[in-house]
Structure formats: structure tokens, C-alpha cells
Amino acid sequence: MRNPTFQVTRRQAIRGLLATGAFGLSLKLGACSGSPSASGGGSPLVAGFIYVGPKDDYGYNQAHAEGRASLDGIEGLKTVEEASVPETNAVQETMRSMIDIDGASAIFATSFGYFDPHVLAMAKEFPEVQFFHCGGLYQEGVHPENVGSYFGYIDEAQYVAGIVAAHASSSKRLGFIAAKPIPQVLRNVNSFTLGARTVDPTITTQVIFTGDWADPVREAEAANSMADQGIDVLTCHVDSPKVVIETAERRGIFSSGYHANQAELAPKGYLTGAEWDWSNVYKNYIAQMQAGKTLMNGGIPHLVRGGFKEGFLKLSPYGPAVTAEAQQAADAAKTQLASGELVIYKGEIKDNIGKTVIAGGKELGQTAVELEQMNWLAEGVQGSVG
Amino acid sequence: MASEALGWWGIPLAIIAGTLRGSAPFLFVSLGECLTEKSGKINLGLEGTLLMGAMSAYAVSYLTGSPWLGVIVAGVAGMFLGCIHGWLSQQPRVNDVAVGIAMIIFGSGLAFFLGKPFIQPSAPQLPVISLGAWSQMPQVQSALQISPLFLAGVAIAPLMQWFFRSSRWGLLVRAVGDSPDAARAMGISIFKVRMASIVAGSFLAGIGGASLSLFYPGSWSERISSGQGLMAVALVIFARWNPVQCLYASLLFGGAQAIGPALQSVGIDSYYYLFNASPYILTLIIMIVTCSPKRTLTGAPGALGQAQE
Numbered sequence: 001m002r003n004p005t006f007q008v009t010r011r012q013a014i015r016g017l018l019a020t021g022a023f024g025l026s027l028k029l030g031a032c033s034g035s036p037s038a039s040g041g042g043s044p045l046v047a048g049f050i051y052v053g054p055k056d057d058y059g060y061n062q063a064h065a066e067g068r069a070s071l072d073g074i075e076g077l078k079t080v081e082e083a084s085v086p087e088t089n090a091v092q093e094t095m096r097s098m099i100d101i102d103g104a105s106a107i108f109a110t111s112f113g114y115f116d117p118h119v120l121a122m123a124k125e126f127p128e129v130q131f132f133h134c135g136g137l138y139q140e141g142v143h144p145e146n147v148g149s150y151f152g153y154i155d156e157a158q159y160v161a162g163i164v165a166a167h168a169s170s171s172k173r174l175g176f177i178a179a180k181p182i183p184q185v186l187r188n189v190n191s192f193t194l195g196a197r198t199v200d201p202t203i204t205t206q207v208i209f210t211g212d213w214a215d216p217v218r219e220a221e222a223a224n225s226m227a228d229q230g231i232d233v234l235t236c237h238v239d240s241p242k243v244v245i246e247t248a249e250r251r252g253i254f255s256s257g258y259h260a261n262q263a264e265l266a267p268k269g270y271l272t273g274a275e276w277d278w279s280n281v282y283k284n285y286i287a288q289m290q291a292g293k294t295l296m297n298g299g300i301p302h303l304v305r306g307g308f309k310e311g312f313l314k315l316s317p318y319g320p321a322v323t324a325e326a327q328q329a330a331d332a333a334k335t336q337l338a339s340g341e342l343v344i345y346k347g348e349i350k351d352n353i354g355k356t357v358i359a360g361g362k363e364l365g366q367t368a369v370e371l372e373q374m375n376w377l378a379e380g381v382q383g384s385v386g
Numbered sequence: 387m388a389s390e391a392l393g394w395w396g397i398p399l400a401i402i403a404g405t406l407r408g409s410a411p412f413l414f415v416s417l418g419e420c421l422t423e424k425s426g427k428i429n430l431g432l433e434g435t436l437l438m439g440a441m442s443a444y445a446v447s448y449l450t451g452s453p454w455l456g457v458i459v460a461g462v463a464g465m466f467l468g469c470i471h472g473w474l475s476q477q478p479r480v481n482d483v484a485v486g487i488a489m490i491i492f493g494s495g496l497a498f499f500l501g502k503p504f505i506q507p508s509a510p511q512l513p514v515i516s517l518g519a520w521s522q523m524p525q526v527q528s529a530l531q532i533s534p535l536f537l538a539g540v541a542i543a544p545l546m547q548w549f550f551r552s553s554r555w556g557l558l559v560r561a562v563g564d565s566p567d568a569a570r571a572m573g574i575s576i577f578k579v580r581m582a583s584i585v586a587g588s589f590l591a592g593i594g595g596a597s598l599s600l601f602y603p604g605s606w607s608e609r610i611s612s613g614q615g616l617m618a619v620a621l622v623i624f625a626r627w628n629p630v631q632c633l634y635a636s637l638l639f640g641g642a643q644a645i646g647p648a649l650q651s652v653g654i655d656s657y658y659y660l661f662n663a664s665p666y667i668l669t670l671i672i673m674i675v676t677c678s679p680k681r682t683l684t685g686a687p688g689a690l691g692q693a694q695e
Contacts, residue, residue, distance in 0.1 A: 054608060056506040084498070084608065175651075208650040211662045216610050217408060218662065220603035221644045224407075225400045225651035228525040243603045246508070250604075251528060265508060384655040 045105060045289055047071075048098035049081040050091060052111035052239070053214065059240035059259040060276075064110045064134070066260070067278025077286055080104060087113030095122045099129055106289060108282070110134045112182075123147045130295050132285065136184065136372045138302060148295045150281055150304040151184075152312030153366045155191035156337045157274030158235070159344050160315060160330045161256045162195025164272050165233040166203050167326030168254045169196075174205045175226035177236040177244050179213045181385040183374040185237045188258075188274075190378040191344050192235060197380050199329065206231055207383035213239040223247035233271065245270065254321060261316045272330070273316035280311040307366055308338040351376040352383075396525070397648050403529030404644025405637050406536065407602045411436060411611070412636035413539040414594030415618035416625065417546060418464075418587035420632050423622060424550060425583035426563035426689040430486025431471050432591040433615030434493020435464045439595020441501035444606035447599075448509035456509070457535070457596040464592020465585050467493050472584035476577055482691065490616075504606050512600045533601040535593065539633070542590070546629035559583055563687035591615065617669050624672040626685035642668050 055065035061083065071079055080102045085091050091114050098104040105128070109119050112135040123131045123144040131147045138149030165174050174196055178185045193205040206229065208222040215238075223234055223244050235256035236244040242265060248255035249266035257263070257273025281304065293299025306312035315334065318327055336342035345368070348360035357376050358364060364371055377383055415432050422429045429435075439460035447456035471489050475482035515537065518530030549556040561569040562579040569576055598614075599606045621639060625631035646662035649655075660667075 054502060054505045056502075057607065058506060062506075206651060206653075207655075208647050209655075209658055210647070211659050212609075212612075214607065214609040215612050216603040216605060216607055217598075217612060217614075217643055218647060221400070221404055221408070222647035222651070224403065224528070225396065225644070225648045227528070228396045228399060228403075229651050231651075240607060242607070243605050246605060247603070252524075382653055382655075383650065386656055 043103070044076050044078045045286070046078045046080065046098075046103050047106040047108065047286065047289075048095070048102065048104035049079060049108045050085050050094055050098075050110060050114065051081070051083045052087060052113070053084055055081075055083045057240040058242040058245075058262050058265065059238070061110070061239070062260045063276040064108075064278055067276070067282045068108075070279035071282055071286060074283075074286060076290060078102075085111075087111055087118070089118070091118045092122055095119075095131075099126055104129065106130045106132065106285070108132045108134070112137070112184075119147060120144065127296075130289070130300075140302065145302075146295050148300060148302045148304065150285075152276060152281075152310075153305065153307035154274050154276060154313055155187045155344065156307040156366070157313045157315055158188045158258075159191040159195035159337070160333050161235060161272055161274050162192040162197075163199055163330050163333055164318070164322055164326050165192070165235065165254070165256050166196035166199035167323060167329065168271055168321055169203065169233045171230045171232045172200060172203045173229070173231045174203060175223075175231040175234045176205050176207045176381075177219055177222045177226075177234065177238060178207055178209050179238045180211065181209055181375075183372055186374045186377060186385065187371060188237050189381055189383075190374070190376075193378050193380045194344060194349075195333070198333075201380075203380065205381045207377065207381055209383070210238065216243045219243045220247045224251065227251040227253055235274075257316050263316055263319060266319075268319075269321065270316070270319040271322055272318050275314045275316055277312060277314045281306070305367060308334060309340065345371060350379045352379050352381050354379075394652060396652055399525060399529055400644045400648030400651070401641045404648070405641040406529065406532055407640070408643050409636045409640025410533055410536040410539055410597040410601070411594040411614050412618045412621060412639045413536070413543070413633060414597065415591045415615050416621045416632040416636055417539065417542055417629055418590035418594070419619050419622045420587075420625070420627055420629055421546065421559070421590070422584050422587035423627060423690055424563045424687055425559045425580045426566065426687050426692070427472075427475055427580050427584055428482050428486060428619075428691050429468070429471055429475075429489070429584055429587060430483060430616070430619060431467065431489025431493055432588065432619060433611065433613070434490040434495075434497070435467045435588050435591040436595040436598070436611050436615035436618075437494045437497040438463045438467055439592030440599040440610050441497040441504065441595070441606055442592070443596035444509045444599035445501065445504045447511075448504060448507050451510055453510050453512045453600050456600055457512070457593060460592040460596035461589040462592070464588040464590070464595070467592075468585040468588025469581075471588070472581040475584075476580060498608050501606055501608070505608075509600065509606070511604050512596075514601075533597060535597045535601060539636075543629045543633040550629070560687070563689055566689050594618075613666075617665060620669045620673060623676055627687065628685060639665055639668065 049068045051061040053061040082094050085094050115133045115137045119131050119133050123146050133149050136151050176189050189207050196203045210218045220243050233254040234248045241258050245255045245262045245265045249269050254269045254271050255266050256271045263270045288300050343363045345364040347358040347362040349358040351357045442463040443456035443460035446459040447453040475485040514531045516531050518527035562576050566576050598610050621635045625635045642665045645664050
């Protein structure tokens with residue numbers, strides 16, 4: 001019985017049993033659910049969706065889960081999803097079981113931190129499976145060709161929300177509760193501020209970094225501190241804006257949502273919100289795959305990006321505190337952004353320490369690489385990235 | 387609307403407000419752990435109990451519309467987890483720290499599983515006691531909106547002190563925790579006393595969870611506790627197993643949570659990771675300062691964490 005080879009095989013057997021058991025259990029216990037196969041004959045296309053948090057968090061994951069739900073009923077498509085998957089090796093196991101057990105041929109990894117090393121490792125291991133990562137990390141030539149990246153220019157919606165916020169603010173001070181100083185977050189902070197400053201150039205935005213994508217206590221503290229400082233419109237970029245919006249409402253100040261629609265959390269103070277609209281994106285991907293296109297044969301572009309024009313974004317319906325004047329200004333900006341007339345990052349733009357970051361006369365369109373590497377805060381933002 | 391900015395006065399105000407708002411979970415968990423450890427057992431699983439309490443309070447408040455019923459159910463849910471820990475950790479050759487870690491995973495897993503349908507809805511919150519009506523400033527008024535649970539916790543701390551010092555039951559708990567052999571010779575059932583202490587301690591921790599989800603931040607999510615239960619366990623050592631000192635330590639930790647955001651809101655924005663980490667750094671410093679190989683901790687129950695034969 002002391003035979004070492006026996007020990008190893010037993011350990012492997014137990015590991016295998018545990019993994020299967022755990023997967024079966026998680027399948028039963030609701031985090032993971034499969035919708036029934038839609039097509040009668042042939043093997044359906046199986047797409048797996050992975051979220052970092054719960055599916056109904058009023059935030060990032062809810063937006064993706066709503067996008068996934070919009071695929072229900074498509075002929076010949078089966079979707080599987082798993083929520084609350086941490087950005088650790090756990091996501092590799094989730095992807096592996098979606099591929100091996102559910103037969104997924106496309107994986108949508110919706111969280112930023114899934115990409116490196118997890119999606120990359122799985123993409124090498126399963127070269128025939130397509131991996132779509134939500135976020136701006138894909139680099140042509142560096143990463144495997146069965147990896148694609150999709151993301152929206154949600155800062156367009158934040159720009160419009162900034163215009164609405166500027167009209168509502170009487171103290172001319174706005175607040176932005178942000179998780180981490182990464183380019184996507186900074187771009188939202190800057191666009192929100194630039195939008196607000198088109199209304200009144202004296203407006204400032206105070207930014208507070210909580211350091212974590214989800215830390216309800218610190219988000220509530222940040223919201224309270226800002227309210228104490230006389231800030232009267234709050235917005236945020238955290239995984240679930242629920243606590244921020246509720247705290248703002250309790251303190252009697254305005255709030256502007258993010259990721260999904262939080263209007264019912266703040267019936268009085270909710271102005272509008274920058275929302276994702278992933279349904280178009282996912283439907284489009286599925287249609288392309290069902291037409292036989294793949295990332296590998298070049299049929300599906302590796303980088304998919306879009307803003308208002310491409311239908312990646314929407315604004316929450318305006319709240320009761322939004323004046324007709326503000327609505328008009330916001331709608332005008334939205335139309336101009338959709339038509340491409342309005343470029344948010346148009347020189348000259350200075351950062352908040354007085355350095356010129358975009359030279360006069362220079363326009364950075366939404367696709368500009370410089371914007372995906374943003375590491376500065378625009379003039380009018382109080383805070384620092386360091 | 388907040389009429390004017392507070393400027394630098396915002397920092398002390400935010401820390402005081404943070405103390406009043408955010409220290410109740412620390413207080414309840416540390417009082418619960420204090421009671422448990424006085425009987426000679428460690429319950430690390432209070433982190434899981436805290437989450438379970440937060441979830442069940444929120445769920446019951448949402449389903450029945452009565453936040454107070456939620457608070458009671460949170461305590462009962464805590465007692466349920468306490469029963470499991472109390473029974474398991476008293477089996478022969480079972481280590482209570484290991485059981486505690488298992489209970490963290492079990493409690494949080496159960497809370498996450500049962501709590502899935504309650505992430506989205508908004509539950510009725512506990513009523514607020516406003517003590518700030520004397521002030522003209524909305525900031526002060528808001529800071530002095532106090533949770534009834536916090537006041538209850540503040541009242542429980544000296545009561546528990548009295549319980550340990552002067553009541554027969556308190557002496558029994560201390561006897562079992564300090565010298566199980568002597569207690570057994572007196573004819574006391576060690577199992578029953580420890581079980582009762584663990585269950586009562588878990589009841590308090592569950593109520594601490596209710597304070598998280600029904601008062602501040604006032605919402606149920608899987609990240610609601612962010613390690614507060616574990617920090618509260620560490621805090622009991624800092625407080626030398628003295629309930630009134632648990633109260634002071636909880637106030638300190640509640641205030642420390644507010645430092646990072648408060649400093650950023652007035653424009654001190656460098657080192658915010660460091661300031662945000664202040665509660666954790668405080669925990670570490672306390673552990674380093676209070677642990678010395680040269681002396682035993684004063685106030686530590688004699689049989690704390692010792693294996694049962």
C-alpha cells in the first residue's frame with residue numbers, strides 16, 4: 001500500500017472526482033445555468049459567458065448578463081454562464097469545464113483581469129476555441145489568433161452624463177468614485193469632466209480612488225465624505241454602483257449611474273447614467289459565428305469597438321431633476337457623438353498639473369491608441385493617478 | 387443639498403462620522419468573540435457568521451418589510467452556525483482554529499448561495515436616531531445619524547464586563563476558559579458552557595452582520611464585509627479580552643476605515659493605497675506589538691486554544 005505510484009494515481013483520482021463533483025454542485029446550486037438547446041437537429045453552437053460578480057448587481061455584470069439574456073431564443077445557439085468567478089486560476093477551470101463538458105466553442109470572458117494569464121493560457125491549450133475578452137488588452141501579433149477583444153467607448157456616455165451633471169450642480173463641484181487608476185477608468189473621469197466643463201468651465205470633479213472594484217464600505221465612506229465637502233453630483237466607476245447611488249440619495253444629492261440603470265435606487269436624485277448595451281455586440285458575434293466566420297479564418301475582426309454610433313451604449317432615461325435645457329444639451333451632444341462630428345479628445349487639452357497632453361489642433365478619435373493608454377487626469381479633475 | 391464645503395474640518399468629521407457609522411459590525415463581532423474566547427475556544431468563523439447575518443437580515447427585511455425581524459433572524463442564523471462550530475470544535479483532537487477556517491468558508495458560501503436573489507432588491511432599512519438636530523450644518527446632522535444597533539452594542543459592552551466580573555454565569559464561563567480541570571472538578575459541564583458561549587457569541591456576530599446590510603452601507607453584496615469579521619477577531623486580542631476595551635478598539639477601527647476616502651476628498655491624494663490599507667496596517671501593528679515570545683498576554687484565558695484530550 002506504500003507504493004508511491006499508487007499514491008499519485010489516487011491523488012489524481014480524488015482531484016478528478018472533486019472537480020467533477022464541485023462542477024456538478026455549482027451547476028446545481030445556481031451560479032452556473034444552461035439554457036436548453038434551441039435547435040432540434042445538429043449540434044448547436046455553444047457559447048460560454050463568465051462574469052466576475054453576481055448577475056444582478058446593478059452593475060457591470062448585470063449589463064453583461066442582460067446582453068447574454070438577449071441571445072435567448074436564437075435558433076441553433078446554446079449559452080452557458082457562470083457568475084462570481086474570481087480572476088484567479090478558478091476562471092481557467094471554469095473555461096475548461098465549459099469547453100470540455102458543455103462543448104463551448106466560444107468563450108466570452110467579461111472581466112478585465114481574466115485576460116492575462118488566464119485567457120491566454122486557455123487559448124494556447126484550445127486553439128480551436130474562440131476567446132472573446134471584454135477589455136482593451138489585446139495586441140495584434142503578440143497574442144494568439146483565437147483571441148479577440150471587444151469593448152465600448154462608454155466615455156461617450158459619461159461625457160453626456162457630465163453635461164447633465166453640470167446643469168444640475170449648484171455647487172459646481174462633481175464627485176467621481178473610481179476603483180483603480182487604469183486607463184479605462186481615467187478616460188471616464190476625464191470625459192465626464194470635459195463634458196461638464198463644456199457647460200461651465202469653472203466646474204471641477206473630485207475623484208476618489210477606492211483601490212478595489214467592489215468595497216461597499218469604502219464606497220459609502222467616499223460618498224459621504226464628498227457630500228460633506230459640498231459636492232452635489234456623484235458618479236462612479238466601480239463594479240456595482242448600488243451603494244454609491246443609494247448613499248447619494250440618502251444624503252440628498254444627485255447621482256449619475258454607470259454600467260446599468262440604477263434609477264429605481266434613487267427616484268429623486270438620479271439624473272441619468274452611462275449604460276452598456278451589450279445585446280447588439282453579442283448578437284452580432286453570434287450571427288457571424290453562425291455564418292461560419294471565426295477569428296482564426298479572419299471572418300471576425302480581433303478588435304471590436306464601438307460607441308453610441310455602433311449601439312454599444314445607451315443613456316438611462318432622464319430623472320425628474322433634469323431640466324429641459326439640460327436634456328436638450330445632452331441630446332445634442334449624443335447626436336453629435338453618434339455622427340462623429342464631436343470629438344471628445346480634441347486639443348488643446350491640459351492635464352491637471354498644467355502639462356499639455358493633447359496639442360492644439362490635434363484630434364484623438366475614439367480608436368486612438370493614446371486613449372487606451374491614458375495615464376493623466378484632465379484639467380478640472382482634483383486627484384492624482386499616483 | 388449640502389450648502390457649503392467643510393474643507394479640512396471634513397477630515398475629523400469624516401473620521402468621527404465613520405466611527406459612528408462603521409464600527410457597529412466590529413463591535414458586535416468582537417464582543418461575540420470575546421465571550422467565546424473567555425470560555426477557552428476560538429471562533430475564527432465569525433467572518434462567515436457576519437456574512438450570513440448580513441444576508442439573512444437583508445433577505446428577511448426585504449421579504450417581510452420588517453428590519454427588526456431581520457435583525458433577530460440574523461442573530462438566529464448566527465446561532466445556527468455557532469451550534470455547528472460549538473459541536474465540531476469540541477470533538478476530541480479537533481483544532482478549533484481549523485474548524486473556524488472551515489466555518490468561514492461554509493458561512494460565506496452559504497450566505498452567497500442563499501443571498502443571490504437579494505443582491506438586487508432594496509430592503510427596508512433600520513430606523514435612524516438623529517442626534518444632530520442642534521447643529522445648523524447638514525454635514526454634522528448627517529454624521530450624527532446613529533444606528534440603534536450601535537447604541538445597543540455600546541450598552542452591551544459594559545454589561546458584558548459586569549457579567550464576567552460579578553455574575554455567577556460569568557464566573558462559570560471564566561472558570562471553564564481559565565482552568566477546565568478546576569471547572570470539571572466543580573461539576574460544571576465544559577461542553578455545555580463552551581457551547582452556550584459560542585452560540586451566544588455567534589448570535590452577536592450575526593447581529594453585527596445585520597448592521598452591515600440594514601444600516602451601513604445598507605446593502606447586501608458578496609463583498610459587504612471585506613474582512614471585517616476577521617479584523618474583529620484580531621481586535622479581541624488587542625482589547626485583552628476586555629469587553630469595554632473591545633468597544634474602544636472597535637471605534638478605532640471604524641474610524642480608520644474613513645481615513646482614506648476622507649483624505650482624498652480634501653485633495654490629499656498621494657499614498658491613497660496606504661491610507662485605504664490603514665485598518666489592515668493597524669491590525670498588523672497590533673499583532674506585532676501585542677505578541678512577544680518573552681511574556682504571555684495578560685488577560686488571556688488560560689485554556690484558550692488548547693486541545694482537548
